[in-house]
Amino acid sequence: MRERLFRTAPYTVDAVLVTAMGNELAILLVRNSSERERWSLPWRIPQTGETLEAAATTVAKDALGELPTWVEQIGAFGDGKRHPSETDVSVAYLGLVPHETAAPRAGYAWFQAADLRPLAPRQRAMVEGATKAIQSSLDQAPIAFRLLPPTFTLSELQQMYELLLDKRLHKASFRRALQAAWLVEPMDEWRSEGRGRPAQLFRYLPKKKRRAHRGVRFDFLYP
Amino acid sequence: MRERLFRTAPYTVDAVLVTAMGNELAILLVRNSSERERWSLPWRIPQTGETLEAAATTVAKDALGELPTWVEQIGAFGDGKRHPSETDVSVAYLGLVPHETAAPRAGYAWFQAADLRPLAPRQRAMVEGATKAIQSSLDQAPIAFRLLPPTFTLSELQQMYELLLDKRLHKASFRRALQAAWLVEPMDEWRSEGRGRPAQLFRYLPKKKRRAHRGVRFDFLYP
DNA sequence: TCAAAAGTGTTTGTTATACACCCATGA
DNA sequence: TCATGGGTGTATAACAAACACTTTTGA
Numbered sequence: 319m320r321e322r323l324f325r326t327a328p329y330t331v332d333a334v335l336v337t338a339m340g341n342e343l344a345i346l347l348v349r350n351s352s353e354r355e356r357w358s359l360p361w362r363i364p365q366t367g368e369t370l371e372a373a374a375t376t377v378a379k380d381a382l383g384e385l386p387t388w389v390e391q392i393g394a395f396g397d398g399k400r401h402p403s404e405t406d407v408s409v410a411y412l413g414l415v416p417h418e419t420a421a422p423r424a425g426y427a428w429f430q431a432a433d434l435r436p437l438a439p440r441q442r443a444m445v446e447g448a449t450k451a452i453q454s455s456l457d458q459a460p461i462a463f464r465l466l467p468p469t470f471t472l473s474e475l476q477q478m479y480e481l482l483l484d485k486r487l488h489k490a491s492f493r494r495a496l497q498a499a500w501l502v503e504p505m506d507e508w509r510s511e512g513r514g515r516p517a518q519l520f521r522y523l524p525k526k527k528r529r530a531h532r533g534v535r536f537d538f539l540y541p
Numbered sequence: 542m543r544e545r546l547f548r549t550a551p552y553t554v555d556a557v558l559v560t561a562m563g564n565e566l567a568i569l570l571v572r573n574s575s576e577r578e579r580w581s582l583p584w585r586i587p588q589t590g591e592t593l594e595a596a597a598t599t600v601a602k603d604a605l606g607e608l609p610t611w612v613e614q615i616g617a618f619g620d621g622k623r624h625p626s627e628t629d630v631s632v633a634y635l636g637l638v639p640h641e642t643a644a645p646r647a648g649y650a651w652f653q654a655a656d657l658r659p660l661a662p663r664q665r666a667m668v669e670g671a672t673k674a675i676q677s678s679l680d681q682a683p684i685a686f687r688l689l690p691p692t693f694t695l696s697e698l699q700q701m702y703e704l705l706l707d708k709r710l711h712k713a714s715f716r717r718a719l720q721a722a723w724l725v726e727p728m729d730e731w732r733s734e735g736r737g738r739p740a741q742l743f744r745y746l747p748k749k750k751r752r753a754h755r756g757v758r759f760d761f762l763y764p
Numbered sequence: 765t766c767a768a769a770a771g772t773g774t775t776t777g778t779t780a781t782a783c784a785c786c787c788a789t790g791a
Numbered sequence: 792t793c794a795t796g797g798g799t800g801t802a803t804a805a806c807a808a809a810c811a812c813t814t815t816t817g818a
Contacts, residue, residue, distance in 0.1 A: 328629075328630065329551065329552060329630060367621070369620040369621055370630070371620065393614050393616050393617065394593060394616065394617040397592040398590070405551075406589075407593070407632070409617040409630070454677075457757075458677065471797085472798085473796080473797075479757060483757075488781060489797090490781085490782075490799070490800095491757075491780060491781055491782080492757060494799095495779095495780085498779095510789070510790085512789095512795090512796095513789070513791070513794075514788080514789065514794085514795040514796030514797065515787060515788035515795080515797045516789070516796095517796080517797060517798090518797085518798090534680075534706070534710060534714075534807095694770090695770085711807085711808060711809065712771085713771085713772070713773095713808085713809080713810090714807060714808055714809080717772095717806095717808095718807085733817085734769080735768090735769095736767070736768050736769070736816070736817045736818070737767085737768045737770070737815080737817075738769055738770045738814065738815035738816050738817095739769090739770080740769080741771090
């Protein structure tokens with residue numbers, strides 16, 4: 319290949335950092351340094367030699383001071399859509415953060431998904447991509463557990479699934495399914511939440527026992 | 542952002558073109574122009590203004606003379622792995638092609654997934670990513686149908702699912718599940734395959750009738 | 765008329781769902 | 792002792808899986 323020079327920066331790495339706030343998902347935005355009313359997803363141009371994922375975790379650490387409990391690439395976004403940088407491609411990463419440990423640094427703030435600030439088109443597409451990624455890998459990966467602290471009650475876990483799936487779940491059925499999957503281990507601790515019987519605390523600890531899907535599922539999303 | 546010049550090309554767009562050959566998936570490779578024993582995935586550096594997906598379909602058209610029946614981004618790959626180009630990032634696309642219409646142009650050839658030629662590490666990662674993408678979106682998207690010609694018999698469709706899932710399926714149960722999903726429409730044609738009763742031909746034509754998943758599934762892939 | 769492949773009615777076992785209930789605690 | 796939230800045994804309905812069968816063709 320012929321050697322030549324390129325005027326645009328190669329690409330950016332953007333982070334869609336997500337936590338559970340109240341009864342909704344929230345996304346971390348950073349205030350624009352020049353126009354103070356504008357917000358955007360935090361991003362960065364990787365140093366030479368820096369891997370994509372390393373750039374994403376650096377962005378997260380700059381924003382929160384801590385690493386996300388889950389990092390997953392969403393994809394490359396470009397297709398002519400505008401972005402705060404001058405690049406024409408950005409690689410987006412999803413990062414999950416338990417709300418307890420998620421204190422934004424100065425200039426950063428959580429926004430509930432419902433009342434997000436206006437974003438550049440490319441970043442808006444990333445947020446949509448992140449939402450889809452959460453939905454679709456919810457039963458492939460421990461998404462819910464990464465949004466919770468290390469120990470939690472089964473009711474908290476159920477509430478998290480209800481938030482993520484956006485539907486009510488039956489308590490007994492939820493627990494039976496959990497038990498069948500061998501995903502959680504009970505601790506010797508209980509937590510009293512004001513009134514009512516104290517709830518036992520659990521932690522995420524999958525045993526290597528898998529039950530394969532039965533049958534074939536034709537659950538297509540139509541074009 | 543400060544204006545500066547970059548020595549490397551921004552990025553490449555690579556295509557993992559997949560078809561069903563015999564009883565296995567096959568991937569399209571292109572012969573290296575300098576070292577004739579080396580093969581690689583077809584790729585391209587996008588023109589300015591060309592979208593990522595447009596670049597991917599161009600790569601496919603150059604290789605096969607036809608557009609894939611399904612195009613889906615797999616992700617951005619880099620992380621220091623080597624690639625035929627000098628870029629440090631590539632965006633990979635999965636393209637599905639029915640075997641009937643898939644005649645490679647000069648310099649291109651299909652290789653069954655089992656005996657693929659050695660690839661640069663970054664491209665090897667893309668092939669793995671494409672395989673995972675096929676597996677995971679098999680029951681979210683009409684993958685099997687895009688690997689078949691427009692009309693097909695139910696046995697052909699079942700064989701395609703058996704290939705993709707790598708397991709035998711029960712004939713009656715398979716058909717019942719298909720019927721419940723309203724995904725195919727019978728044609729007024731039959732095809733006689735030598736001996737045995739002729740099979741009716743069907744085509745993919747989903748009706749807008751969805752049956753939601755029951756319950757919660759904790760089918761995690763453990764880390 | 766037999767082999768081979770297509771296609772279908774019915775039974776069986778498994779699993780999600782729901783109901784109904786008991787348990788433990790604070791006010 | 793009552794309201795509140797945690798936790799569980801059991802019945803019911805829905806569904807995947809299998810079996811057993813009929814149909815239609817080529818040799």
